[in-house]
Amino acid sequence: MILTLATLAFAAIFFVWGKLRADLVALIALSVLALGGVLTTGEALSGFSNSIVIMMIGLFVVGGAIFNTGLAKMLSARLLRLAGNSPSRLFLLVMGGTALIGAFVSNTGTVALMLPIVVSMTAVSGASASRLLMPLAFASSMGGMMTLIGTPPNLVIAEVWEASGGEPLTFFTYLPGGLICVAVGTLLLIPLSKWFLNKKNRDEGDGRRKGLSELVEEYKLQADLYRLAVPDGSPVCGKSIAELDLRRRFGLDVLEVRRGDTKKHLLRTIRQHVAGPATIIRGGDMLYVRGERVNIDAFAAENGVELDARSENSFEFYDIGIAEIVLMPHSPIANETIAELGFRKRFGVNVIAIRRKNRYISANLADEIVHGGDVLLVQGSWSSIAGLTSETQSWVVLGQPLAEASKVTLDYKAPVAAVIMAAMVVMLVLDLVPAVITVIVAALLTVLCGCFRNVDDAYRKINWESVVLIAAMMPMSFALEKTGVSRAVSDSLVGTLGSLGPLPLLAGIYFTTSLMTLFISNTATAVLLAPIALESAVSLGVSPLPFLFAVTFGASLCFASPFSTPPNALVMPAGQYTFADYIKVGLPMQVIMGIVMIFVLPWLFPF
16 A cells, blocks of 8 residues: 555645656656566556557647648538637637537547647637647537436446336436536636646747748749640650650650549549650549640640649649758759659659759759759659658758658548548447457558558657556546555545535545546546445435436536546647646636536435
Protein backbone atom coordinates (compact mmCIF):
# COMPACT_ATOMS: atom_id res chain seq x y z
CA MET A 1 0.00 0.00 0.00
CA ILE A 2 2.84 2.41 0.87
CA LEU A 3 4.55 1.88 -2.51
CA THR A 4 1.25 2.47 -4.35
CA LEU A 5 0.50 5.67 -2.45
CA ALA A 6 4.07 6.92 -2.90
CA THR A 7 3.92 6.21 -6.66
CA LEU A 8 0.57 7.95 -6.90
CA ALA A 9 2.00 10.98 -5.07
CA PHE A 10 5.07 10.99 -7.35
CA ALA A 11 2.88 10.96 -10.47
CA ALA A 12 0.63 13.73 -9.16
CA ILE A 13 3.60 15.97 -8.24
CA PHE A 14 5.34 15.54 -11.59
CA PHE A 15 2.10 15.99 -13.54
CA VAL A 16 1.57 19.32 -11.80
CA TRP A 17 5.25 20.31 -12.13
CA GLY A 18 5.06 19.84 -15.88
CA LYS A 19 8.82 19.69 -16.55
CA LEU A 20 8.66 16.05 -17.61
CA ARG A 21 6.31 14.86 -20.34
CA ALA A 22 3.09 13.42 -18.96
CA ASP A 23 3.42 10.13 -20.85
CA LEU A 24 6.93 9.58 -19.44
CA VAL A 25 5.68 10.24 -15.90
CA ALA A 26 2.90 7.70 -16.43
CA LEU A 27 5.35 5.09 -17.78
CA ILE A 28 7.72 5.64 -14.85
CA ALA A 29 4.86 5.17 -12.37
CA LEU A 30 3.76 2.02 -14.21
CA SER A 31 7.31 0.63 -14.21
CA VAL A 32 7.71 1.26 -10.46
CA LEU A 33 4.49 -0.60 -9.66
CA ALA A 34 5.47 -3.50 -11.92
CA LEU A 35 9.05 -3.77 -10.60
CA GLY A 36 7.76 -3.46 -7.02
CA GLY A 37 5.53 -6.48 -7.48
CA VAL A 38 2.30 -4.54 -7.02
CA LEU A 39 1.22 -5.29 -10.59
CA THR A 40 1.77 -8.43 -12.61
CA THR A 41 3.12 -8.08 -16.14
CA GLY A 42 -0.35 -8.70 -17.56
CA GLU A 43 -1.93 -6.10 -15.30
CA ALA A 44 0.77 -3.53 -16.08
CA LEU A 45 0.27 -3.93 -19.83
CA SER A 46 -3.52 -4.26 -19.72
CA GLY A 47 -4.05 -0.58 -20.52
CA PHE A 48 -2.39 -0.98 -23.92
CA SER A 49 -5.00 -3.55 -24.94
CA ASN A 50 -7.93 -1.74 -23.35
CA SER A 51 -10.81 -1.09 -25.75
CA ILE A 52 -10.90 2.60 -24.81
CA VAL A 53 -7.24 3.05 -25.78
CA ILE A 54 -7.71 1.16 -29.06
CA MET A 55 -10.80 3.26 -29.77
CA MET A 56 -8.84 6.45 -29.13
CA ILE A 57 -6.30 5.41 -31.78
CA GLY A 58 -9.06 4.76 -34.30
CA LEU A 59 -10.77 8.04 -33.49
CA PHE A 60 -7.55 9.96 -34.06
CA VAL A 61 -7.47 8.46 -37.57
CA VAL A 62 -11.14 9.23 -38.27
CA GLY A 63 -10.68 12.77 -36.97
CA GLY A 64 -7.59 13.11 -39.16
CA ALA A 65 -9.60 12.04 -42.21
CA ILE A 66 -12.29 14.62 -41.44
CA PHE A 67 -9.58 17.28 -41.31
CA ASN A 68 -7.50 15.89 -44.20
CA THR A 69 -10.39 15.90 -46.69
CA GLY A 70 -11.52 19.43 -45.84
CA LEU A 71 -14.80 18.16 -44.36
CA ALA A 72 -13.91 19.85 -41.08
CA LYS A 73 -13.39 23.14 -42.91
CA MET A 74 -16.76 22.85 -44.64
CA LEU A 75 -18.63 22.10 -41.41
CA SER A 76 -16.75 24.78 -39.51
CA ALA A 77 -17.68 27.33 -42.18
CA ARG A 78 -21.34 26.56 -41.59
CA LEU A 79 -20.93 26.93 -37.84
CA LEU A 80 -19.07 30.20 -38.31
CA ARG A 81 -21.96 31.55 -40.39
CA LEU A 82 -24.31 30.70 -37.53
CA ALA A 83 -21.99 32.31 -34.99
CA GLY A 84 -21.47 35.47 -37.03
CA ASN A 85 -18.78 37.71 -35.56
CA SER A 86 -19.67 36.96 -31.95
CA PRO A 87 -17.06 34.96 -29.96
CA SER A 88 -19.67 34.36 -27.24
CA ARG A 89 -22.15 32.91 -29.73
CA LEU A 90 -19.39 30.71 -31.15
CA PHE A 91 -18.53 29.47 -27.65
CA LEU A 92 -22.19 28.66 -26.87
CA LEU A 93 -22.61 26.97 -30.25
CA VAL A 94 -19.62 24.69 -29.63
CA MET A 95 -20.78 23.87 -26.09
CA GLY A 96 -24.39 23.20 -27.08
CA GLY A 97 -23.59 21.20 -30.20
CA THR A 98 -21.00 19.07 -28.43
CA ALA A 99 -23.30 18.36 -25.46
CA LEU A 100 -26.12 17.35 -27.80
CA ILE A 101 -23.92 14.91 -29.73
CA GLY A 102 -22.41 13.63 -26.46
CA ALA A 103 -25.87 12.59 -25.27
CA PHE A 104 -26.04 9.92 -27.97
CA VAL A 105 -22.40 9.18 -28.85
CA SER A 106 -19.59 8.29 -26.43
CA ASN A 107 -17.77 11.34 -25.10
CA THR A 108 -14.55 10.08 -26.73
CA GLY A 109 -16.28 9.75 -30.09
CA THR A 110 -17.91 13.14 -29.72
CA VAL A 111 -14.60 14.89 -29.12
CA ALA A 112 -12.96 13.03 -32.00
CA LEU A 113 -15.71 14.23 -34.34
CA MET A 114 -15.77 17.82 -33.10
CA LEU A 115 -12.04 18.35 -32.56
CA PRO A 116 -11.01 18.79 -36.22
CA ILE A 117 -14.09 20.94 -36.88
CA VAL A 118 -13.32 23.30 -34.01
CA VAL A 119 -9.59 23.46 -34.86
CA SER A 120 -10.45 24.33 -38.46
CA MET A 121 -12.98 26.89 -37.28
CA THR A 122 -10.45 28.66 -35.07
CA ALA A 123 -7.89 28.68 -37.87
CA VAL A 124 -10.36 30.45 -40.17
CA SER A 125 -11.85 32.84 -37.63
CA GLY A 126 -8.66 33.63 -35.70
CA ALA A 127 -10.33 32.61 -32.43
CA SER A 128 -8.21 30.96 -29.75
CA ALA A 129 -8.28 27.18 -30.09
CA SER A 130 -7.21 26.77 -26.46
CA ARG A 131 -10.28 28.66 -25.27
CA LEU A 132 -12.63 26.25 -27.06
CA LEU A 133 -11.01 22.81 -26.92
CA MET A 134 -11.00 22.18 -23.16
CA PRO A 135 -14.63 23.33 -22.90
CA LEU A 136 -15.31 21.01 -25.85
CA ALA A 137 -13.99 18.04 -23.85
CA PHE A 138 -15.93 19.06 -20.76
CA ALA A 139 -19.15 19.57 -22.76
CA SER A 140 -18.90 16.05 -24.18
CA SER A 141 -18.76 14.63 -20.64
CA MET A 142 -21.62 16.82 -19.43
CA GLY A 143 -23.72 15.94 -22.46
CA GLY A 144 -23.17 12.27 -21.72
CA MET A 145 -25.13 12.72 -18.49
CA MET A 146 -28.37 13.38 -20.39
CA THR A 147 -29.11 9.80 -21.55
CA LEU A 148 -28.69 6.23 -20.42
CA ILE A 149 -26.08 5.46 -23.10
CA GLY A 150 -24.18 8.75 -22.82
CA THR A 151 -21.37 7.36 -20.66
CA PRO A 152 -20.47 3.90 -19.24
CA PRO A 153 -20.99 4.85 -15.54
CA ASN A 154 -24.66 5.53 -16.38
CA LEU A 155 -25.04 1.92 -17.47
CA VAL A 156 -23.15 0.68 -14.39
CA ILE A 157 -25.49 2.31 -11.88
CA ALA A 158 -28.54 1.30 -13.95
CA GLU A 159 -27.47 -2.34 -13.64
CA VAL A 160 -26.78 -2.06 -9.89
CA TRP A 161 -30.14 -0.34 -9.28
CA GLU A 162 -32.09 -2.89 -11.29
CA ALA A 163 -30.26 -5.80 -9.62
CA SER A 164 -31.32 -4.42 -6.23
CA GLY A 165 -34.99 -4.61 -7.22
CA GLY A 166 -35.51 -1.07 -8.48
CA GLU A 167 -37.58 -0.11 -11.53
CA PRO A 168 -35.43 -0.06 -14.68
CA LEU A 169 -34.11 3.41 -15.52
CA THR A 170 -35.41 4.80 -18.81
CA PHE A 171 -33.36 6.32 -21.61
CA PHE A 172 -34.10 9.88 -20.42
CA THR A 173 -34.16 9.37 -16.63
CA TYR A 174 -30.85 11.20 -16.62
CA LEU A 175 -32.05 14.15 -18.73
CA PRO A 176 -33.01 16.67 -15.97
CA GLY A 177 -29.69 16.23 -14.16
CA GLY A 178 -27.79 16.32 -17.43
CA LEU A 179 -29.43 19.56 -18.56
CA ILE A 180 -28.56 21.17 -15.23
CA CYS A 181 -24.94 20.01 -15.66
CA VAL A 182 -24.68 21.50 -19.14
CA ALA A 183 -26.25 24.80 -18.03
CA VAL A 184 -24.12 25.20 -14.90
CA GLY A 185 -20.95 24.03 -16.66
CA THR A 186 -21.44 26.46 -19.55
CA LEU A 187 -21.99 29.38 -17.17
CA LEU A 188 -18.82 28.46 -15.27
CA LEU A 189 -16.70 27.96 -18.38
CA ILE A 190 -17.52 31.34 -19.90
CA PRO A 191 -15.40 33.25 -17.34
CA LEU A 192 -12.93 30.44 -16.56
CA SER A 193 -11.98 29.96 -20.20
CA LYS A 194 -11.55 33.73 -20.66
CA TRP A 195 -9.30 34.01 -17.62
CA PHE A 196 -7.10 30.96 -18.04
CA LEU A 197 -7.39 29.56 -21.58
CA ASN A 198 -7.26 32.57 -23.87
CA LYS A 199 -3.87 31.66 -25.33
CA LYS A 200 -2.86 32.77 -28.79
CA ASN A 201 -2.61 30.00 -31.35
CA ARG A 202 1.00 29.06 -31.93
CA ASP A 203 2.28 28.07 -35.32
CA GLU A 204 3.95 24.69 -34.96
CA GLY A 205 6.19 25.13 -37.97
CA ASP A 206 9.04 27.42 -38.77
CA GLY A 207 7.49 30.78 -39.46
CA ARG A 208 10.06 31.51 -42.18
CA ARG A 209 8.89 28.67 -44.41
CA LYS A 210 6.54 29.60 -47.20
CA GLY A 211 3.29 27.79 -47.73
CA LEU A 212 2.28 26.41 -51.12
CA SER A 213 -0.19 29.22 -51.78
CA GLU A 214 2.51 31.77 -50.95
CA LEU A 215 4.88 30.20 -53.48
CA VAL A 216 2.17 30.25 -56.16
CA GLU A 217 1.54 33.92 -55.43
CA GLU A 218 5.21 34.91 -55.20
CA TYR A 219 6.17 33.31 -58.51
CA LYS A 220 2.88 34.38 -60.16
CA LEU A 221 2.32 30.84 -61.37
CA GLN A 222 -1.36 31.49 -62.01
CA ALA A 223 -0.72 34.42 -64.33
CA ASP A 224 -0.07 32.33 -67.45
CA LEU A 225 -1.46 28.95 -66.36
CA TYR A 226 -4.32 27.45 -68.39
CA ARG A 227 -6.30 24.27 -68.07
CA LEU A 228 -7.11 22.41 -71.28
CA ALA A 229 -9.61 19.55 -71.53
CA VAL A 230 -8.73 16.79 -74.01
CA PRO A 231 -11.89 15.27 -75.52
CA ASP A 232 -11.97 11.75 -76.92
CA GLY A 233 -10.92 11.78 -80.56
CA SER A 234 -8.62 14.79 -80.26
CA PRO A 235 -5.50 14.59 -82.49
CA VAL A 236 -3.32 14.74 -79.36
CA CYS A 237 -4.76 11.50 -77.92
CA GLY A 238 -2.18 8.73 -77.92
CA LYS A 239 0.71 11.11 -78.45
CA SER A 240 3.50 11.79 -75.98
CA ILE A 241 4.47 15.23 -74.71
CA ALA A 242 7.71 14.95 -76.73
CA GLU A 243 5.79 14.22 -79.93
CA LEU A 244 3.63 17.30 -79.49
CA ASP A 245 6.78 19.47 -79.30
CA LEU A 246 4.77 22.28 -77.73
CA ARG A 247 7.72 24.34 -76.56
CA ARG A 248 9.21 24.74 -80.05
CA ARG A 249 5.92 25.04 -81.98
CA PHE A 250 3.83 27.12 -79.58
CA GLY A 251 6.16 28.28 -76.80
CA LEU A 252 4.14 26.31 -74.25
CA ASP A 253 5.16 24.15 -71.29
CA VAL A 254 2.94 21.30 -70.04
CA LEU A 255 3.34 21.17 -66.26
CA GLU A 256 0.83 18.53 -65.32
CA VAL A 257 -1.54 15.91 -66.68
CA ARG A 258 -4.53 15.27 -64.42
CA ARG A 259 -6.83 12.28 -64.69
CA GLY A 260 -10.11 11.50 -62.95
CA ASP A 261 -10.96 15.14 -62.25
CA THR A 262 -14.11 15.08 -64.34
CA LYS A 263 -15.69 12.13 -62.52
CA LYS A 264 -18.28 13.35 -60.04
CA HIS A 265 -19.32 10.12 -58.38
CA LEU A 266 -18.77 9.56 -54.66
CA LEU A 267 -15.64 7.43 -54.92
CA ARG A 268 -13.91 9.47 -57.63
CA THR A 269 -10.13 9.56 -57.52
CA ILE A 270 -7.93 12.27 -58.98
CA ARG A 271 -4.47 11.32 -60.19
CA GLN A 272 -1.86 13.92 -61.07
CA HIS A 273 1.12 13.14 -63.31
CA VAL A 274 4.23 15.22 -63.88
CA ALA A 275 4.39 15.98 -67.58
CA GLY A 276 7.51 14.23 -68.84
CA PRO A 277 8.55 13.69 -72.49
CA ALA A 278 7.17 10.13 -72.46
CA THR A 279 3.80 11.01 -70.88
CA ILE A 280 0.99 9.81 -73.18
CA ILE A 281 -2.11 12.00 -73.53
CA ARG A 282 -5.49 10.28 -73.21
CA GLY A 283 -9.04 11.37 -73.87
CA GLY A 284 -10.54 12.95 -70.75
CA ASP A 285 -7.18 14.26 -69.50
CA MET A 286 -6.76 17.79 -68.19
CA LEU A 287 -3.55 19.49 -69.33
CA TYR A 288 -2.11 22.27 -67.19
CA VAL A 289 -0.15 24.44 -69.60
CA ARG A 290 1.86 27.65 -69.14
CA GLY A 291 2.31 30.18 -71.91
CA GLU A 292 0.82 33.24 -73.59
CA ARG A 293 -2.92 33.22 -74.19
CA VAL A 294 -2.60 33.71 -77.94
CA ASN A 295 -0.41 30.59 -78.18
CA ILE A 296 -2.81 28.64 -75.97
CA ASP A 297 -5.67 29.55 -78.30
CA ALA A 298 -3.66 28.52 -81.35
CA PHE A 299 -2.78 25.11 -79.88
CA ALA A 300 -6.38 24.53 -78.74
CA ALA A 301 -7.81 25.40 -82.17
CA GLU A 302 -5.36 23.18 -84.04
CA ASN A 303 -5.82 20.12 -81.85
CA GLY A 304 -9.46 20.28 -80.82
CA VAL A 305 -8.76 20.73 -77.11
CA GLU A 306 -10.98 22.97 -75.02
CA LEU A 307 -9.96 25.82 -72.74
CA ASP A 308 -11.61 25.04 -69.42
CA ALA A 309 -13.62 27.83 -67.78
CA ARG A 310 -11.99 27.02 -64.45
CA SER A 311 -8.51 27.85 -65.68
CA GLU A 312 -7.86 30.33 -62.90
CA ASN A 313 -6.76 29.10 -59.48
CA SER A 314 -6.24 25.64 -60.87
CA PHE A 315 -3.11 24.63 -58.98
CA GLU A 316 -3.75 21.64 -56.76
CA PHE A 317 -1.17 19.62 -54.87
CA TYR A 318 -2.77 16.23 -54.30
CA ASP A 319 0.04 14.12 -55.82
CA ILE A 320 2.28 16.82 -57.29
CA GLY A 321 3.95 19.52 -55.24
CA ILE A 322 6.30 22.47 -55.58
CA ALA A 323 9.30 23.47 -53.50
CA GLU A 324 12.25 25.84 -53.56
CA ILE A 325 15.84 24.61 -53.66
CA VAL A 326 18.76 26.96 -53.05
CA LEU A 327 21.98 26.28 -54.92
CA MET A 328 25.07 26.28 -52.70
CA PRO A 329 27.55 29.11 -53.37
CA HIS A 330 30.11 26.70 -54.85
CA SER A 331 27.64 24.13 -56.15
CA PRO A 332 29.12 21.69 -58.71
CA ILE A 333 26.13 22.31 -60.98
CA ALA A 334 26.68 26.08 -61.18
CA ASN A 335 27.20 27.55 -64.66
CA GLU A 336 25.23 24.78 -66.35
CA THR A 337 21.93 25.28 -68.18
CA ILE A 338 18.66 23.84 -66.92
CA ALA A 339 18.57 21.52 -69.94
CA GLU A 340 22.08 20.21 -69.18
CA LEU A 341 21.18 19.53 -65.54
CA GLY A 342 18.45 17.10 -66.59
CA PHE A 343 16.36 17.47 -63.46
CA ARG A 344 13.40 15.71 -65.05
CA LYS A 345 15.43 12.68 -66.11
CA ARG A 346 17.57 12.40 -62.95
CA PHE A 347 15.06 13.29 -60.24
CA GLY A 348 11.63 13.25 -61.87
CA VAL A 349 11.02 16.97 -61.28
CA ASN A 350 10.64 20.02 -63.52
CA VAL A 351 12.26 23.39 -62.92
CA ILE A 352 9.41 25.83 -63.51
CA ALA A 353 10.95 29.11 -62.31
CA ILE A 354 14.16 30.67 -61.02
CA ARG A 355 14.52 33.43 -58.43
CA ARG A 356 17.78 35.33 -58.75
CA LYS A 357 17.94 38.02 -56.08
CA ASN A 358 14.80 40.07 -56.80
CA ARG A 359 14.32 38.80 -60.33
CA TYR A 360 11.93 36.00 -61.30
CA ILE A 361 12.57 33.99 -64.47
CA SER A 362 9.98 31.62 -65.93
CA ALA A 363 10.37 31.88 -69.73
CA ASN A 364 12.87 29.93 -71.87
CA LEU A 365 14.26 28.12 -68.84
CA ALA A 366 15.93 25.32 -70.81
CA ASP A 367 18.76 27.63 -71.91
CA GLU A 368 19.04 29.52 -68.63
CA ILE A 369 22.43 29.16 -66.88
CA VAL A 370 22.17 28.68 -63.11
CA HIS A 371 24.47 30.32 -60.57
CA GLY A 372 25.34 29.73 -56.94
CA GLY A 373 22.70 31.32 -54.72
CA ASP A 374 19.92 30.89 -57.29
CA VAL A 375 16.61 29.61 -55.96
CA LEU A 376 14.98 27.06 -58.26
CA LEU A 377 11.25 26.38 -58.00
CA VAL A 378 10.77 22.72 -58.83
CA GLN A 379 7.62 20.73 -59.48
CA GLY A 380 7.15 16.98 -59.21
CA SER A 381 5.63 14.21 -57.16
CA TRP A 382 6.02 14.77 -53.43
CA SER A 383 8.28 11.73 -53.11
CA SER A 384 10.51 12.98 -55.94
CA ILE A 385 10.84 16.38 -54.29
CA ALA A 386 11.67 14.70 -50.98
CA GLY A 387 14.39 12.76 -52.82
CA LEU A 388 16.16 16.03 -53.64
CA THR A 389 17.13 16.41 -49.96
CA SER A 390 19.89 13.82 -50.42
CA GLU A 391 21.89 16.12 -52.73
CA THR A 392 23.27 18.23 -49.89
CA GLN A 393 26.49 19.22 -51.72
CA SER A 394 24.64 20.90 -54.59
CA TRP A 395 21.61 22.52 -53.02
CA VAL A 396 19.37 22.82 -49.97
CA VAL A 397 15.66 22.05 -50.14
CA LEU A 398 13.69 24.68 -48.24
CA GLY A 399 11.05 23.29 -45.91
CA GLN A 400 9.97 19.68 -45.49
CA PRO A 401 8.26 18.35 -48.64
CA LEU A 402 6.57 15.35 -47.05
CA ALA A 403 5.29 17.49 -44.18
CA GLU A 404 3.91 19.97 -46.72
CA ALA A 405 2.29 17.12 -48.63
CA SER A 406 0.49 15.94 -45.48
CA LYS A 407 -1.09 19.42 -45.15
CA VAL A 408 -2.68 19.31 -48.61
CA THR A 409 -6.46 18.91 -48.38
CA LEU A 410 -7.87 16.03 -50.42
CA ASP A 411 -11.14 17.92 -50.81
CA TYR A 412 -12.53 15.62 -53.49
CA LYS A 413 -12.70 12.91 -50.80
CA ALA A 414 -14.84 15.01 -48.43
CA PRO A 415 -18.09 13.19 -49.41
CA VAL A 416 -16.44 9.86 -48.62
CA ALA A 417 -15.31 11.08 -45.20
CA ALA A 418 -18.80 12.45 -44.52
CA VAL A 419 -20.46 9.12 -45.33
CA ILE A 420 -17.99 7.18 -43.16
CA MET A 421 -18.43 9.62 -40.26
CA ALA A 422 -22.23 9.50 -40.49
CA ALA A 423 -22.23 5.70 -40.65
CA MET A 424 -19.94 5.52 -37.62
CA VAL A 425 -22.22 7.83 -35.60
CA VAL A 426 -25.31 5.78 -36.51
CA MET A 427 -23.59 2.53 -35.52
CA LEU A 428 -22.41 4.04 -32.23
CA VAL A 429 -25.95 5.20 -31.43
CA LEU A 430 -27.58 1.88 -32.38
CA ASP A 431 -24.88 -0.05 -30.50
CA LEU A 432 -25.29 -3.08 -32.78
CA VAL A 433 -21.61 -4.01 -32.49
CA PRO A 434 -19.02 -3.03 -29.87
CA ALA A 435 -18.03 0.61 -30.18
CA VAL A 436 -14.34 -0.19 -30.55
CA ILE A 437 -15.06 -2.41 -33.58
CA THR A 438 -17.19 0.33 -35.15
CA VAL A 439 -14.39 2.86 -34.75
CA ILE A 440 -11.68 0.50 -36.06
CA VAL A 441 -13.75 -0.27 -39.17
CA ALA A 442 -14.41 3.45 -39.73
CA ALA A 443 -10.70 4.25 -39.41
CA LEU A 444 -9.82 1.43 -41.80
CA LEU A 445 -12.36 2.67 -44.35
CA THR A 446 -10.92 6.18 -44.31
CA VAL A 447 -7.53 4.73 -45.27
CA LEU A 448 -8.83 2.27 -47.89
CA CYS A 449 -11.08 4.88 -49.51
CA GLY A 450 -8.22 7.32 -50.01
CA CYS A 451 -8.97 9.94 -47.36
CA PHE A 452 -5.22 9.91 -46.67
CA ARG A 453 -2.40 10.14 -49.17
CA ASN A 454 -0.88 6.97 -47.71
CA VAL A 455 -0.95 4.86 -44.56
CA ASP A 456 1.93 6.83 -43.05
CA ASP A 457 -0.24 9.95 -43.17
CA ALA A 458 -2.90 8.14 -41.16
CA TYR A 459 -0.37 7.07 -38.53
CA ARG A 460 0.88 10.63 -38.27
CA LYS A 461 -2.60 11.75 -37.18
CA ILE A 462 -2.39 9.63 -34.02
CA ASN A 463 -1.17 11.52 -30.96
CA TRP A 464 0.85 8.80 -29.30
CA GLU A 465 1.58 10.89 -26.20
CA SER A 466 -2.11 10.92 -25.30
CA VAL A 467 -2.50 7.22 -26.09
CA VAL A 468 0.46 6.19 -23.92
CA LEU A 469 -0.65 8.51 -21.11
CA ILE A 470 -4.09 6.91 -20.83
CA ALA A 471 -2.82 3.34 -21.34
CA ALA A 472 -0.10 3.70 -18.68
CA MET A 473 -2.43 5.23 -16.09
CA MET A 474 -5.25 2.70 -16.47
CA PRO A 475 -3.50 -0.09 -14.50
CA MET A 476 -3.39 2.25 -11.49
CA SER A 477 -6.90 0.99 -10.64
CA PHE A 478 -5.51 -2.55 -10.20
CA ALA A 479 -2.88 -1.24 -7.81
CA LEU A 480 -5.39 0.72 -5.73
CA GLU A 481 -7.72 -2.27 -5.48
CA LYS A 482 -5.05 -4.94 -4.84
CA THR A 483 -3.35 -3.00 -2.07
CA GLY A 484 -6.64 -2.16 -0.34
CA VAL A 485 -6.43 1.60 -0.84
CA SER A 486 -9.84 1.82 -2.54
CA ARG A 487 -11.60 -0.32 0.09
CA ALA A 488 -9.96 1.59 2.96
CA VAL A 489 -11.17 4.90 1.53
CA SER A 490 -14.70 3.57 1.00
CA ASP A 491 -15.00 2.01 4.48
CA SER A 492 -13.63 5.14 6.12
CA LEU A 493 -16.15 7.23 4.21
CA VAL A 494 -19.17 5.23 5.33
CA GLY A 495 -17.96 4.90 8.91
CA THR A 496 -17.28 8.62 9.27
CA LEU A 497 -20.24 10.20 7.46
CA GLY A 498 -22.95 7.59 7.78
CA SER A 499 -23.95 8.76 11.24
CA LEU A 500 -24.36 12.39 10.12
CA GLY A 501 -27.33 11.73 7.86
CA PRO A 502 -28.02 11.14 4.16
CA LEU A 503 -26.89 14.51 2.76
CA PRO A 504 -23.36 14.48 4.26
CA LEU A 505 -22.98 10.84 3.19
CA LEU A 506 -24.17 11.74 -0.32
CA ALA A 507 -21.57 14.52 -0.43
CA GLY A 508 -18.88 12.12 0.79
CA ILE A 509 -19.72 9.53 -1.86
CA TYR A 510 -19.84 12.14 -4.60
CA PHE A 511 -16.47 13.71 -3.82
CA THR A 512 -14.79 10.37 -3.08
CA THR A 513 -15.90 9.20 -6.52
CA SER A 514 -14.74 12.47 -8.03
CA LEU A 515 -11.34 12.19 -6.33
CA MET A 516 -10.77 8.56 -7.31
CA THR A 517 -11.63 9.29 -10.94
CA LEU A 518 -8.58 11.55 -11.07
CA PHE A 519 -6.42 8.43 -10.85
CA ILE A 520 -8.48 5.56 -12.26
CA SER A 521 -11.01 5.35 -15.09
CA ASN A 522 -14.52 6.62 -14.47
CA THR A 523 -15.98 3.23 -15.35
CA ALA A 524 -13.72 1.40 -12.86
CA THR A 525 -14.59 3.97 -10.18
CA ALA A 526 -18.31 3.51 -10.80
CA VAL A 527 -18.02 -0.27 -10.64
CA LEU A 528 -16.14 0.01 -7.34
CA LEU A 529 -18.30 2.60 -5.58
CA ALA A 530 -21.81 1.83 -6.87
CA PRO A 531 -22.28 -1.23 -4.56
CA ILE A 532 -20.86 0.76 -1.62
CA ALA A 533 -23.27 3.61 -2.31
CA LEU A 534 -26.15 1.14 -2.49
CA GLU A 535 -25.21 -0.54 0.81
CA SER A 536 -24.71 2.83 2.52
CA ALA A 537 -28.20 4.01 1.54
CA VAL A 538 -29.83 0.74 2.61
CA SER A 539 -28.08 0.88 6.01
CA LEU A 540 -29.53 4.39 6.53
CA GLY A 541 -32.98 3.31 5.40
CA VAL A 542 -33.20 5.79 2.51
CA SER A 543 -33.55 5.46 -1.28
CA PRO A 544 -30.31 4.35 -2.93
CA LEU A 545 -31.14 6.20 -6.17
CA PRO A 546 -29.63 9.62 -5.31
CA PHE A 547 -26.49 7.87 -4.01
CA LEU A 548 -26.11 5.88 -7.21
CA PHE A 549 -26.55 9.03 -9.27
CA ALA A 550 -23.91 10.71 -7.08
CA VAL A 551 -21.53 7.95 -8.20
CA THR A 552 -22.19 8.36 -11.93
CA PHE A 553 -22.13 12.18 -11.86
CA GLY A 554 -19.00 12.20 -9.68
CA ALA A 555 -17.28 9.71 -11.98
CA SER A 556 -18.19 11.48 -15.23
CA LEU A 557 -17.78 15.14 -14.25
CA CYS A 558 -14.06 14.92 -13.62
CA PHE A 559 -12.19 17.85 -15.14
CA ALA A 560 -9.09 18.52 -13.01
CA SER A 561 -6.75 16.10 -14.81
CA PRO A 562 -5.89 15.40 -18.46
CA PHE A 563 -6.02 11.63 -17.95
CA SER A 564 -9.19 11.37 -15.85
CA THR A 565 -11.23 10.90 -19.05
CA PRO A 566 -10.17 10.19 -22.66
CA PRO A 567 -11.73 13.45 -23.97
CA ASN A 568 -9.48 15.48 -21.66
CA ALA A 569 -6.44 13.70 -23.08
CA LEU A 570 -7.62 14.02 -26.70
CA VAL A 571 -7.69 17.83 -26.61
CA MET A 572 -4.44 18.26 -24.65
CA PRO A 573 -2.00 18.42 -27.60
CA ALA A 574 -4.24 20.43 -29.94
CA GLY A 575 -5.02 22.96 -27.20
CA GLN A 576 -1.35 23.08 -26.12
CA TYR A 577 -2.45 22.60 -22.51
CA THR A 578 -0.33 21.83 -19.49
CA PHE A 579 -1.40 19.85 -16.44
CA ALA A 580 -1.70 23.17 -14.58
CA ASP A 581 -4.30 24.39 -17.11
CA TYR A 582 -6.60 21.52 -16.15
CA ILE A 583 -6.17 22.37 -12.47
CA LYS A 584 -6.85 26.08 -12.98
CA VAL A 585 -10.01 25.51 -15.02
CA GLY A 586 -11.08 21.95 -14.21
CA LEU A 587 -10.67 21.94 -10.43
CA PRO A 588 -13.04 24.89 -9.77
CA MET A 589 -15.47 23.32 -12.28
CA GLN A 590 -15.29 19.95 -10.56
CA VAL A 591 -15.78 21.37 -7.05
CA ILE A 592 -18.57 23.85 -7.89
CA MET A 593 -20.50 21.37 -10.02
CA GLY A 594 -20.13 18.81 -7.24
CA ILE A 595 -21.65 21.20 -4.73
CA VAL A 596 -24.52 21.98 -7.09
CA MET A 597 -25.25 18.31 -7.80
CA ILE A 598 -25.22 17.39 -4.09
CA PHE A 599 -28.27 19.62 -3.63
CA VAL A 600 -29.86 18.89 -7.03
CA LEU A 601 -29.81 15.08 -6.79
CA PRO A 602 -32.00 14.79 -3.64
CA TRP A 603 -34.41 17.23 -5.30
CA LEU A 604 -34.62 15.12 -8.46
CA PHE A 605 -34.50 11.76 -6.63
CA PRO A 606 -35.75 12.24 -3.05
CA PHE A 607 -34.24 10.28 -0.17
